[in-house]
Amino acid sequence: MKLDVRPMLRGECDRIEVDFELLPFEINGASIDSNVKVLGDIVDTAGYMRLSLSVSFDYSGECARCLTPVNGRYETEFVRTVVSEGTLSEEQLEEDIDEYVVLENGVMDIDEQLREELILDFPMRLLCSEDCPGLCPKCGKPRREGDCGCDLTERDPRWDVLRNYFSEEK
Ligand SMILES: [Zn+2]
Ligand SMILES: [Zn+2]
Structure with a gap:
């Protein structure tokens, strides 16, 4: 989803609410059974913009050891500093890409970044329990x-x- 951050850049507000959903996608062999709920805000503190999101979805898959069906609700946080393009050098961006969200013409589009982050964050293997025999x-x-x-x-x-x-x- 594209979010227009220009009012904040113009100083017209210091908080923008974020509330959208990503379509389900395959995640590390498990499937997402609901839309991916993305909730939070961007807050501007004296020109420093911080994005804080909570992301949640229902998933199902099978235990990597015993193949029993496993399902549950997954929740995680996504926190980034928001910068306009051109603010950071290429080097800074390459080193700390997972700390920033870069606006393009004042618009934020983080769907792809969120999906990649979730894939990294979600367990590589599901287990029905930690001690599954x-x-x-x-x-x-x-x-x-x-x-x-x-x-x-x-x-x-x-x-x-x-x-x-x-x-x-x-
Ligand atoms: Zn198991
Ligand atoms: Zn046997």
């Missing part, structure tokens, strides 16, 4: 559902070191 390597049944009765004693001896380590821990 995954699937039985033999029959593929989720271990969380209980003992499948598979005999897993035939194992790679290289793992014994680790296994002993963990059983000693207990």
Whole structure:
């Protein structure tokens, strides 16, 4: 969405409300099941413009270990300093691109920047829980559902070191 910031640049106001939605897109293998709600404002403090947004959406995907469906609501903050084009040198922009939003002719268009930021921010892999035990390597049944009765004693001896380590821990 394009937002006209010129009234603020002319000094006619010191706050502009931001309220729009991005269309759903694919995010790290999960899907977004609602519009991406973007809410916040730009505040001008003596010529220093600060953009603060909260971004939220519903997502669904599957656990990377046991493939159980996972869904939830994701919320994150997006805070940037707003500058007019030409204010920063190319070098500054390259170094600190994730600190700034650059206006073009007094207009802010951050859809693409927001999408990229969300993709970086969203987990690379979803898990049904932090300690998901995954699937039985033999029959593929989720271990969380209980003992499948598979005999897993035939194992790679290289793992014994680790296994002993963990059983000693207990
Ligand atoms: Zn899981
Ligand atoms: Zn099994």
